[in-house]
Every structure is written in structure tokens, then in C-alpha cells.
Amino acid sequence: MTDKFKIDSHKLIYHPKWVSNFIDSNNDWEKAKDVYPLYIEVSPVGACNHRCTFCAVDYIGYKAVMLDADIYKRRLEEMSKAGVKSIMYAGEGEPMLHKKINDIVKHTKEVGIDVSFTTNATLMNQKFIENSLALTSWIKVSINAGTPDTYAKIHQTKVKDFDIVVNNLKNAVAYKKANNLKCNIGAQALLLPENENEIEDLASLCKEIGLDYLVIKPYSQHMFSETKKYENLTYDSYLQLEESLSKYNSDDFNLVFRSNTMKKYSENSGDRYKKCNATPFAWAYLMADGELYGCSAYLLDKRFAYGNLMKDTFVDVWHSEKRKENFRFIKNDLNIVECRKNCRMDEVNRYLYNLVDSDIPHKNFI
Secondary structure: OOOOOOOOOOOHHHOHHHHHHHHHHOOOHHHHOOOOOOEEEEOOEOOOOOOOOOOOOHHHOOOOOEOOHHHHHHHHHHHHHHOOOEEEEOOOOOHHHOOOHHHHHHHHHHOOOEEEEEEOOOOOOHHHHHHHHHHOOEEEEEOOOOOHHHHHHHHOOOOHHHHHHHHHHHHHHHHHHHOOOOOEEEEEEEOOOOOHHHHHHHHHHHHHHOOOEEEEEOOOOOOOOOOOOOOOOOOHHHOOHHHHHHHHOOOOOEEEEOHHHHHHHHOOHHHOOOOOOOOOOOEEEEOOOOEEEOOHHHOOOHHHEEEEOOOOOHHHHHOOHHHHHHHHHHHHOOOHHHOOOOOOOHHHHHHHHHHHOOOOOOOOOO
16 A cells, blocks of 8 residues: 555655764764754644544643744744754644634744644634645644544544534635645544444545545554553454555545554564654654643653743753753663554654664675
8 A cells, every 4th residue: 555645654764964963963962952853743722622532642631721822933933943844733732723823834834844734623714724725734634433423422522523524624625726735635543443344434535525645543552641442452453454445545545554553563562672762852742831842652741841932942942951851861761661652753763773773784785
């Protein structure tokens, strides 16, 4: 099955200069402090209008807080100068709940940072489509069922939200085509026992709407989540779906069945890379209250909190003593066996580990 967007892989290979700076930094904090993230996940809002059964960040509490847009825009300028290339607006809440989201998107793009969204799309209205679609690289909509009833049960919302999302997607696709925009509009679904019999229905619907892709991905248990409903879910029996879903692939539609990620559930945690190299370097996570973390799997864990961007500049937080402590902790003490399985930086970590830590024989014989 094709994956032209490399969703089930990684794209760090396209940033050799950053990789070179990372390797050169080695264990030297004075060099490491100036290795800035290529990618940041940002939560504009803590609140959410859904309560999905699989929500990884339910433990945070869906707090009604949001980023101060004026302060955040100044931080965006600092991020761009430091070398941040992309931002995904998602988070512990629904990003489109922010009242100034279109203004935020506009400024993000103006300072030279690429924009993307992960959203439930219930609030992806015409104003957003007309103001922000042209400025956005991609939008991935979480739609975890092929029928309204199952969707409502999994998202724990009203049945009518399914049709709202479908109509919003149709409007976005129509606007994209009418204006010849480059924004890739896709969807994603966690493969769960409740929706396994509807995945083909969802694939058919997404293709009919005119989306660019649909991602079928496995659940990953967050260490701190209150929900434990799917913690023992395995995917060996689901791998056969890949073949039956491949028929939906075409020149205009990409069905990304994340079999690589599913297969990794069966591997022994001790058989992968031995330490995390992505943190505190390649990425970061900005919470709706302004706190900057080194890893989205450790939100509210003070060992991974670097400082607050509503109070201090991005560079000051990135150079902070807290990040220095996190740098040393990850290098010396973090046991990644205890980390979230198949974390967002898993493929990046596999790549970096092979570059700097693994003992590959005869590596100079290229």
C-alpha cells in the first residue's frame, strides 16, 4: 500500500543540516542548547467539544484556557528566527475553538513557518476555509467511524456531528478545487473493535468526498491516561485489512494503513533503540497555558517542562536550566521501556539511533 506522505515513516532525512548539528552537539550542552526543534505541536485551546473514548490526554481535564494570541505571535517570530520549520495545531483541546485561530494561522505563515491541523472539524466553518485553507499545508480530520451512530459513541458526542463534519469536509474540498489550493485534506481513524467493520465504509466515504488520504492507525496507550479501555488491544488480527483496503488507492486518493506501526506492537521494547534522541531536540509541545514541553507523552510531568512562553521568550525557555536538566535526564536516566509505545518520534528515534548510537560493523563501506 502506498504512503506518498510518509505518514508511517519519518521525514528527518530531508533535513541533513539539522541532523549534522545534532550529531555535532554530542553530549555537549553548550552546543546542544542551540539545536532548535524543526517541528512544534501547539495547543491553542485546552477545551474540547468531544470526549473520545480513546483520548490520550483526558487526564489534563479539558481546561478552558487558551493561548494569548498577541504574545504567541511574538513567540512565533522568535521560533522562526531560531529555525522552527513547522507547527501542527492540535493539542489537548480542539484547536479551532480558539476565537483568533485564523489570525494565528495567518501570522504563522507570514513568519515563514508551515501550518497544519489535526482537528475533529466540527468547527471548520466557511470563514476558516476561506481565510486559512490556502495558508495550511495539510489538515487531518479525526473521524473514527463510518456511520453516524458509531461515530457518536466513539467521539461521545451528538449523532448530528457526523454530518456536520462530512459537510465541512465537502465544503473544504470544493473550495480547494475551485481555487487550485495545495492544502492536503485528509482524515484519520484509530482502528478499534467498535469500528473495525466500518473502516471500508469510511474509506469509501472519504474517497467520495474527495479527500487526499485516509490514515488507519493503531491505538497507543498513554502512560497517564485515565482511560484504559484499549490498553490490551493488539493488531495482529487486523493486519489482513490492509489488502482489502488497498482497492481504494488511486492517483487522487491515498489509503494509508499503518501496518508498520501495528507490527511494532509485537516487538520487544528492549529490541528497539536504547535511548531517546528526539527529545529535547527535534520537537516540542506547547500547551494552551503556554508551558513548553519536550515530549507530548509527558505533559504535566515537570521533568519535561522547560518554561512558559507566555512569560519568557522562546530562546530563553529553550536555553533554560530546566531544558538543560531534561537534556541530562534523558541522556543518563530515562528508561525508554517505560515510554509510550509507538510514540510520535518513534521512527525519528530509530533513524537517529542508527546514526549515532548503534554499533554497525564496517559502516564506512557504503
